[in-house]
Amino acid sequence: MATPGALLRDLEALALPAACLGCGAYLPAASEGAGICAVCGSRMRRLGAPGCARCGQPLDPWERRPHAEAARTxxxxxxxxxxxxxAASAVWMVDGPARELVHALKYGGWRVAAGPMAAAMARAAAGRLAGVELLVPVPLGARRLRERGYNQAGVLARALGERVGARVAEGALVRVRETRTQTALGPAQRxxxxxxxxxxxxGIAGAKVAVVDDVLTTGATLAACAAALAAGGAGEAGAVTFARAAVPD
Ligand SMILES: [Zn+2]
Ligand SMILES: [Zn+2]
Known part of the structure; x- marks a missing residue:
């Protein structure tokens, strides 16, 4: 007869995928950062340092020159x-485990993908997140929320909040109008x-907040969220994402 504790553990193991979301390899149950294998974890391309002091983007050679202004942004x-x-992001959105994780969470219904994604975010943005009190997921439009059943940014924010000890304020931002998906749009249109x-x-007055999303491309969505939070009285707003994608032409 299994103890209730052991039963719970078994149920939890069942809820996790037995295969790596990056490559399909068998995963031992309850492995650290479950959802992805160690090989795929090491294959993700990290943004790395030193980057821009504000957004972490790698600097062009001319931007590395010690001009007072250029050195900042x-x-x-x-x-x-x-x-x-x-703004801080953990890895580049390129083919391979990073893209697999984003797609598993966004389109595949694999909420468990948020675990390894949040782990990478907590590592990459540790310094930034240290002073953050509230994590605010980018809200999904009502129609897309109905289609998907959950907001992937919300799932990601909760996984990250557990890791870094920050509260998640899921309802702190609302979408006041539906928008077209950014995927098909050029930079200016975004x-x-x-x-x-x-x-x-x-519920955000004076609080240091971080907007949470899966991918940052131009930063347009996150900046619109940060602007709304600042207008609503937030103390300081930043943004943290799992991946950063190349800006389309
Ligand atoms: Zn793998
Ligand atoms: Zn920058």
Whole structure:
């Protein structure tokens, strides 16, 4: 007769995929950061340091020169509103385990993928997240929430919150209008598409917050969220994502 504790452990193991979400290899139950194998974990390309002091993007050679201004920000984040004080991402969104994890969580219904993603985020953004009180997931549109059944940014925020000891304020941001998916849009269209799409719903006054999402491309969605949080009285807003994708032409 199994003890209730052992039964619970067995049930938890059953809830985890037996195969690595990156390569399909067999995973021993209850392995650290379950959901992905050690090989795939090491195959993900980390953003690495030193990058831009504000957004972590690798700097062009000319940006590394010790000009006082240029040393602070890079070309990539220069157009972001001041309300998005910082951004951090763990890995590059390239073919392989990183893309597999993002797709497993977003389209495959594998919420367990949030575990290894949050682990990578906690490592990459440890310094930034140390002072953060509230994690705020990018809200999903009502239609997409119905289709998917859950907000992948919310699942990711909860997994990250458990790791770094920050509260998750799922309802702190609301979408005030539906937007087209950013995937098919060019960089300039991405900014206009999300302009004014979010509003703060309260509960954030004076708090240091981090907006959470799976992928940062231009930063447009996260910046719109940060701007809404700042307008709603947040003390400081940053953004943390699992992956960073190349900006499309
Ligand atoms: Zn693997
Ligand atoms: Zn930058």
């Amino acid at each position: 890079c070309g990539f984040c220069r157009t972001w509103p001041d309300s998005m004080v910082w 900014w206009t598409n999300v302009q004014g799409a979010f509003a703060a719903a309260g």
